């Protein structure tokens with residue numbers, strides 16, 4: 001009887017604790033009525049003119065809507081919002097924890113500074129011939145596929161982006177387009193974006209409940225993938241030390257940084273762990289995002305043949321000027337190509353949500369962050385804040401007919417008047433996408449080489465209903481984008497005509 005009573009007591013206490021935790025978290029906004037909060041519709045309707053909305057994301061959080069407020073959080077008061085809320089567990093997942101994406105402020109700042117030289121426009125210009133070579137391989141591959149064929153564009157694009165990142169980051173010229181199944185690297189990259197129940201749980205904990213990392217010990221990357229990159233990154237670096245050729249890739253920078261660590265008598269093992277973490281991050285961040293964007297561009301071009309025609313004319317002129325290739329300068333200045341890519345990223349932002357965590361920079365002070373003049377409310381220390389990039393990109397307040405694909409929104413005149421805080425495909429502020437420049441070059445090069453001698457058409461296998469895949473890591477169309485690629489030799493015919 002006594003045991004039964006004790007058991008009953010323990011269960012009652014447990015239920016009471018859960019109840020108190022629940023009330024504390026889920027009544028939070030009820031106790032702070034100055035900030036409008038859910039339940040209710042977040043987009044449009046009731047909240048359309050609100051600067052921020054109180055939400056619950058397993059705990060109270062804020063969804064930011066006003067561009068000025070977004071600017072304060074991402075840029076002006078970056079020192080208070082320098083960390084993401086999501087984070088990996090340093091013990092269970094040391095590589096994920098060291099990744100630039102998840103790293104906490106001090107380590108993030110050190111590594112962002114060290115790695116930024118790979119992504120400057122000067123460095124991009126030096127790297128461009130490596131990416132261009134991948135474009136030429138793609139051209140050859142398409143030629144071999146015959147006069148017309150149907151393909152799932154994301155699968156095609158990912159082979160291009162894997163080769164592009166492999167050559168620029170990893171210092172290895174792969175040709176996944178020729179040899180997709182046998183390349184060990186291709187298989188490992190596929191693992192990086194593989195979705196299964198374990199992965200879903202890990203990501204859920206990392207992004208939504210990082211406080212429970214100690215319990216679930218989630219890992220962002222599979223152990224086998226990490227081991228692969230550990231071995232091969234180390235080999236590539238050692239090979240470059242033995243054979244110091246000049247190649248404008250990340251390995252060149254790594255060797256330089258490594259020499260500095262050796263000179264200072266630093267910890268090489270730890271240094272290499274950081275490098276492996278960034279290699280895996282660049283592979284996963286750089287291939288999935290860019291290939292999804294390439295597939296989305298092709299989708300919109302197939303649906304809008306007049307836009308495709310105008311773009312192909314611009315590319316034809318550029319290829320003719322460059323005698324069958326496009327220079328870095330020319331690629332960066334192709335106005336219509338930029339407009340098409342920008343508009344695609346508006347309609348399909350690969351990261352539909354970005355987040356930060358408020359942490360008072362003076363560690364000993366737990367004072368909140370004031371939302372004045374918007375609301376008489378202070379964001380408490382530790383609270384996550386979210387920005388719905390998708391919501392901003394489709395907000396009728398800022399975009400007329402937002403569901404229409406219209407590259408004119410990004411013509412040089414219109415772009416000059418655009419508030420940068422309502423268009424955030426690469427995030428914003430010091431913690432924005434470090435690889436934005438490289439991502440754009442990859443997307444543009446791939447599109448240019450596809451359209452050089454091929455047009456893209458909708459076919460019976462194309463699903464025109466744009467439904468997004470709830471299981472994907474980035475925002476992407478469910479069921480894939482199947483399109484017909486038709487060889488019409490546009491560039492080749494133009495050269496023959498001139499001769």
Ligand code: HEM
Pocket residue numbers: 100101102112281282283285286287289290293350351354355424425426427428429430431432433434435436438439440443
């Ligand atoms: C079209 C291509 C790409 C898109 C749309 C994209 C988008 C983004 C976005 C939205 C973020 C979050 C920014 C924020 O929180 O403010 C991000 C972060 C990041 N991206 Fe990209 N990305 C692309 C390509 C790349 C490439 C090519 C690389 C590397 C080779 C890369 C590496 C990273 C890294 C390391 C971060 C974390 C940055 C930090 O926390 O300091 N991305 N990206």
